[in-house]
Amino acid sequence: MEERYHPESVEPKWQAYWKENQLFKVSEDPSKEKYYLLEMFPYPSGKIHIGHVRNYTIGDVVVRYKRMKGFNVLHPMGWDAFGMPAENAAIDNNTHPAAWTYNNIRTMRAQLKKMGFSYDWDREIATCTPEYYRWEQMLFLKMFEKGMAYRKESYVNWCEKCQTVLANEQVENDKCWRCSQPVQQKKLWQWFFRITDYAEDLLIHCDQLPGWPEKVTIMQKNWIGKSIGSELKFKVDGHDLDIEVFTTRPDTVFGATFMCLAPEHPLVETLSRGTRMEEEVAAFIRKISRQERSAEGLEKYEKEGIFTGAFCINPATKEKIPVYTANFVLMGYGTGAIMSVPAGDQRDFDFARKYGLEIRVVVQPPGEDLDGTTMTEAFTGEGRLVNSGEFNGMDNKSAMDTVTTWLEKEGRGKKTISYRLRDWGISRQRYWGAPIPVIHCPDCGVVSVPEKDLPIRLPEEANLLEKGGSPLPFLDYFAHTTCPKCGRKDAKRDTDTMDTFVESSWYYLRYCSPGYDKGMFDPEAVKYWAPVDQYIGGVEHAVLHLLYSRYFMRVLNSLGMIDFKEPFTRLLTQGMVCKETMMCPDHGYLFPEEAVKGSDGRIICTKCSKDVEIGRVIKMSKSKKNVVDPNELLEKYGADVTRLFSLFAAPPERDLEWSEDGVEGSNRFVNRVWRLAMDSMEKIKDVEPFSGPASDLVSDSAKTLYIKANQTIKKVTQDIDKSFHFNTAVSAVMELVNDIYAVNLEAADTEMKKVLLFSLENILLLLSPIIPHFCEELFEKLGNQGSILLQSWPKYREDSLEPDEITVVVQVNGKLRSTFSLKADSDESVIKEAALSDEKIKKYVGDKKPKKVIVITKKQTLVNIVV
């Protein structure tokens, strides 16, 4: 008889059993209710990390639970296999991205299998295979035909020395991460998806996703960034031109004392040409072009601008106001031009002060008298209009509409809505991605690759350039081709590849029919399985991945390919896995094994024996070395203990602090259950588990334990089903286990043995989604046939949840003064009498008549006596 749980033999045994019996293989079965659970698929970066372990354990528990509940569960796994790290690794290690990627997939797949996750591996997909991306290319062509994909010029980070495009994360302090040369902004023709067409629809449906955490839908709403305002036209003085601006404050138009254009605004050059400012403006624009124009970089730069030499006419005051160009105005938002109202906007205010421009107060706060020459900051609040002609005295809020209507009549404005959301740029000047299936012909322009020529395969034999650029444009046999339309021999293939977010926007549909060769997916399979019922992943994807996926479903929906719009009915965003950092004064950050506890309790560095400083608990990362390798956990504790701890330490949505002691604790619990089963097995094996009502039990101890077991089933079921709070589910089972430990096994009568067996079997059933190998093994040892996974989820008896006696809590003036037991069916007057006649209570109440006595019999039985 084994005295301990031996994961090294038990876990492989059951993994092999599951595989042999194909227990995780699923197919469409209309007779059963379906449940599609998906965890965000991993990027194959090398090895799985603890965040994956947590994510996939959470999902696996729910999947195994739902199966026992009778659902037909789809639980697939695959690989988000295209992306930049493969290229970087290939350059650094002199391998090929494909070899590196497939190698990593092999390693990680083996690790996931060792964790015992219940995937239907027959549905595995990797997005870098032509069998996958060919359908993405097909969809791209459909979108192109419908105008949902289009080309426009747009800026990228460019390193002149490396002759390559850099992602934002490859830019470090405005310099290239490889060669440290300053990064420039370069204009390139790139492909875009028209996600802005769906801005309103995506926004509205944020409020119709009750299964999503509110913080995620709020983030999406903010990202879409709808603002209601007006578009106003300012005539350029001396030209037959208008400058259009977007403003959310049309009520302040009388205070617009100058105008600012984005440096990239096409009118900047036009307006300055031939003026005394021409050269200075050109110099300014050259300077700004070296500044990072991506969202991230902007804060670093001081607000500055320059007069273009031109003036325009304020449509409200009809005054001439100067036109500036300024680095803080974005071409990508609104119209790329703003009317500057320094009295009402802090940026405009700062700018006006810096360049000595007029500040004219147009909104006067109640009870104050602001003066443009003396005010120290802009006033953005509500007030009454001043210096605003016929609108003087009006409150500024109602003036928004009135002023716009007035300008509209004059032909100088209209109400509009502006979104922060921009179209989705999908062109990547990279090798390791899905090729964009179009051909550029000198005569025909942009031509679709005919569908019969798909997939456009990524040339596998390409060698990556040392500097990181894509080799595709230099591969003649790939880049040069004939035009499918006119047959011209000197056509050029598009050598850009697609953003990897494109692959992850629809992979969950591919899982429904992974081998389907007539399209992206088998419509019947998708009809059965989709949408995903429960999606689980990191909150870091709250905006982009989830928004792009929602967009893609709208595209497919409008193409008539699917009949739903929202891909993920319920979403769980799990917290990060954190651990304390350790720092040696000489050796910097230390890995956990590089710091040991000395005999005197001090923690010292293994390299130099100096005291180690324990730092804050932060997200695990290689750079901070506060990491735990899942492989080592598997080696030392096995999959089940690792799974158990990652669930027990914190509820899923919260951050989890990793602690070696905590893992030891989980290990201890698992062995505690093991011993419990082993010790009692021989004695209770021959009885039948008790299943009647608690009232049939004679002894109090058996009754108490039986009720506890029923309560545990109820609690665990609710915790898993309603809130995914596995930590409290495990706690509940621990309580039951502790209660069983308190039973004297030697003295147990038949009745008690029956209750013990009932409790033990249910403990295994309740824990089986969490520590499946362990439960399988004990379930078998208890003499059961077949897999525990095929058992039904345990049911509790409604009539066996309440004990005979209840605890009455008595408060005096809200303070706890006494507790005592009473029969459960006592009515209020009995409880009240008992409370008032309690000795301890009498002491507090004295002779006085209580003012009020409140008796509560809901959750707790409680009496509060007010004196």
Added chain:
RNA sequence: GCCGAAGUGGUGAAAUUGGUAGACACGCUAGACUUAGGAUCUAGUACCGCAAGGUGUGGAGGUUCAAGUCCUCUCUUCGGUACCA
């Protein structure tokens, strides 16, 4: 700056609709068993106090018979995001 989340013992955390604050676990203390224990079992463990008792859920107010939970103000930490006009 804005948006979001969270502040509870030495630690991770519990606590339907307001109803015994600290379940469960880690750690620690003591004891038992043992050749040994970093195994196991048992007991104890919010704080102050010898005790009676008092105090306690970041802080300050408030509502209530009763507040970790509801309201107002405020502080701190973490996450996201930003010249968005």
